Amino acid sequence: MTVRDILTVGHPVLRQRAGEVDDTAIGSAEIQELIADLIDTMRHANGAGLAANQIGVPWRVAVIEVVKDNPRYPYKPPIPLTVVINPVIEPLDDELVEINEGCLSVPDLRGSVRRHVNVRVRSFDEHGARRDDIKRGLTAGTFQHECDHLDGVLFLDRVDDPTTFTTWAQFARFGRDEFVERITAFVDRVGS
Secondary structure, eight states, X not given: OOOOOOOOTTOGGGGSOOBOOOGGGTTSHHHHHHHHHHHHHHHHTTOSEXXXXXXXXXXXXXXXXXXXXXXXXXXXXXXXXXXXXXXXXEEOSSOEEEXXXXXXXXXXXXXXXEEESEEEEEXXXXXXXXXXXXEEXXXXXXXXXXXXXXXXXXXXXXXXXXXXXXXXXXXXXXXXXXXXXXXXXXXXXXXX
């Protein structure tokens, strides 16, 4: 288990679609080591998730976890550690929510992205078991963000209004309170 360097915007691997993992290889030492490194790296950076291509490995593997009192995302509902391999996301309806997102691969920048509120996530877990889960609210947004990475898409590509781009410091100064108030009411309404 190792904390790995996180690639930042401009690195070509971040713009490539990651390759499928053969389901018979999920239990291999190589994939299990990758999963452990993703978890260590995500936790070290206080992230809510991390995709394999963010550490330079072009496979469709991502980890997601939101712990209580995460300093980067204190408004996000907790998400237990979840490993997704070869995930496929399907929106369940047309309801969208605007989320002010940041990314470990885009340091010190945030922007508003519209995400589906209700999605189905089909994947394999770290043991090779098939999963079919429904994710809602901010949790659904987190899963969409990580799956975008695996398709070579950054949150920057999903921002419709470039005037919403802000640094972390300016977000804290001018936008955080309004966003947290709005998104807390949203979480109270839809859960997770």
